[in-house]
Amino acid sequence: MMRRDLIKLAGGLPLLTGVANAQPGSQPFQRVRPGDSGWPSEARWQVLNERVGGRLSAVRSPLDACKGGDRAACDALFASFKNPYFIRDNVALTQTTGWADAWVSQPSTYAVAARNAGDVAAAVDFARENRLRLVVRGGGHSYLGASSAPDSLLIWTRPMDSLAIHDAFVAQGCSDAPQPAVSLGAGNVWLRAYAAVTKTGRYVQGGGCCTVNVAGLVQGGGFGSFSKQFGLAGASLLEAEIVTADGQVRIANACTHPDLFWALKGGGGGSFGVITRVTLKTHDLPNFLGGAFGAIQAHSDDAYRRLIARFVAFYRERLFNPHWGETVRFNRNNLFEISMVFQGLDQTTAAATWKPFLDWVAASPTDYTIAAPFMALAAPAHFFWDVSFLKKNLPQVIIADDRPSAPDDAVFWASNLGEAGWYLHDYESIWLSQGLLAEDSQSRLTEALFQASRHWSLQLHFNKGLAGAPAEALAAARETPMNPDVVDAFALVIASASSAPAFAGVPGHEPDLARARREATAVAAVLTQMRTVAPNSGTYVAESGYFQKDWQRAYWGDNYGRLQTVKKKYDPDGLFFAHHGVGSEEWSADGFTRLT
Incomplete structure (x- = not known):
């Protein structure tokens, strides 16, 4: 009997793993949405809820408060969008509310507030077996919208906030010399990690924004304020606990699943599985x-x-x-x-x-x-990350979570206020080679910077290029999947435009698309100008344009083919999808329809 006949006989049962690669002439693999015949019944959702200890919930957006005509309540909600901790604690929200003509933040239909790898595995199995669009959200900081998708099941890693300091860590199955490290549950934010590690006289390389979650940053490669000394966060990864598409909980390190371990050090978040815990090497504290x-x-x-x-x-x-x-x-x-x-x-x-x-x-x-x-x-x-010290001596550099129940150590850098809940008009970046600092090239770089600034403001992020870093940091970066351009780059150019939190259909808080498009044109002109001195340079996946051309090469260079091999091994049917993530070219833009 032909395989497609067996599937017909199966009736309403979920399609089997492997049907994503449809036979010629058959219908393409399609994920289901609410209302589709294949959408799980309430009874099946209840089974999942029991498997995850009652931590499954139907997602309700706080924006529903704006639909009743209470303008004061709606305005108060939008004021709360400027508190990244408020957003972090609400499963329906993301730190970016949208990107003009690209994507809008929309809540999932259901979410599992995972407390351990077993909860994650149960959700992964359920999504695979029921042909659901799956989303993974930690802190919700993805500029490209990877933390959000309508009609989906969301795995929320926020509750997984374990933290353990190691004086002598050895990765499972390895025989390397013990070294200082820290293990962090995927739901931790960098402020907590920095505060804990620096109290021991050590430093862990993470992100500059203190409310970013640890797992997502590591998977993107991960720059922090002091990466010029300590390198990439991904390069400090010693071991990860991860749930792969088959629902298995795996340990990935240099000795166990080394191919997956390599991919997790900069191959992009949400593409290879759900990381539940990372262990990172720590460094001497300056x-x-x-x-x-x-x-x-x-x-x-x-x-x-x-x-x-x-x-x-x-x-x-x-x-x-x-x-x-x-x-x-x-x-x-x-x-x-x-x-x-x-x-x-x-x-x-x-x-x-x-x-x-x-x-x-x-x-x-x-x-x-x-x-x-x-x-x-x-x-x-x-x-540096001691909240009591900062509140007493440098109160102007931090902003506190202003909710009545907020813990005393919930603060964020005042310089990151603009990013809380922002609505992006455009965000573009490109690396600049250290060769442009040579005496005979400085005039070209100067003119490019000047001419670019005629269109829109731009920044040089020196810590997001590793040229000038110690040899150890450069060598470690070469062992990650990131575009090799990062090792030669002295800075990352970033040009962006944004506005206050915005949602279409909410009076008084709708995006100004005419303004957004004008400013996006200006931002694009900045990058066009900078490419006159860096025509073939790559860029950083976590801080790049939604419409990035040739994104496979721009993000990963010659490493992309190897990443595809890892993707096909651990996620052959493409359960994990992210915009411009590894393997995403095989799917429709919304991640629901298999194209190849």
Whole structure:
């Protein structure tokens, strides 16, 4: 009997694994939605609920409060969108509310608040057996919309917040020398990880934004403020516990499932399985961590061009090393902004580093005005993520979760406020090769930066390129799936445009699409200009354009073929789907229909 005849006889039973690869002439594999004949009955959902200990829930959006006409309640809800902890604790929401002409944040139909790998495995099995669209959400920070999908079952890793410090960790099945490490449940945020590890006199490489979840950042490769010294978060991965598409709980490390382990160190989140726990190596904690801030206003285009040229040369001379990270911004109004961090330097040394540049500016008072006084601040490193210390000594750099029941240590950097609940108009990035810092190339880089700033503001994120990092960090990055361009890049250019949290159909809070499209055009012009000096450069998957062209090469370069092999081995039927994730070219844009 033909296989398709057996399927017909099965009637309403779920399609068997492998039907995704349909026979020629047959209907393509289609995931089911509510209302479809194959959608699970209430009785089947109840079975799943029992398997996960009552942690399955029907998702209800808080935006429903806006449908009743209570404008005050709706406005209060949108004010809460500026609190990333409020968003983190609501399974229906994501940290980005949408992207113009790309995607909108929409809640799943059901969600499992997973507390352990067994809960995750039960949800994975249920989704596979019932042909459901599956979504994985930790902190919900995906700019590309991977944390959200309507008509889906969502696995919410928020409750998995275990944390264990290891003085002598050896990965399962390995015989390497023991080393200091930290194991983190997938639901942890980086603030908690930093605070715990630094109290032991160690450092773990994670993300700069403290409310980002650990597992997603690691799978994207993961840059943090101090990556110029400590490298990628993904490169620090020693072991992961992961549930794969067959519902198996696996340990992946250099000795067990090494191919999967490699893919998890930068192959993109939501493509290979659901990570439930990561173990990351820890590093010696520097004596000091700090920041340098200021702004300079140029009085003419010519003066601004000369200011950019001087900074490019100064960066190459004094800042192109493992000590310095984070950003400078070039604005359309000829304003140059400094917002950098440093490690391993005391405050006096950090300030002295900038003196030649500031003296150069001061020597031309008719051309430049100090728009914001330059400051270099440093503190013993163990205070950097100490909430009590920050509240007492630097309250202006943090914002607290303002809900009545919020814990005292729930804070986030004030500089990340704009990203909370934002609605993106566009967000683009590209790496710049260290060759552009050579004396004979600096003029080309200067002109590209100047011309780009005529269209829209842009930033150089120095910690998101590893050129200038120690040899150990570079070698570790080469053992990840990330585009090899990252090792040669001294910075990542980012240009973006956004507005306040917005949703179509909510009066007073709808996106201004006309404005969004104008600004997206300006952002695109910035990247077009920067590609004149970096025509074939790749970019960082977690901070890139929704409509990224040639995304396979841009994100992973020659590593993409190897990632595809891992994907087909551990997820042959494409249960795990993410926009521009490995294998996503085989699916419709919404992840519901198999194309090949």
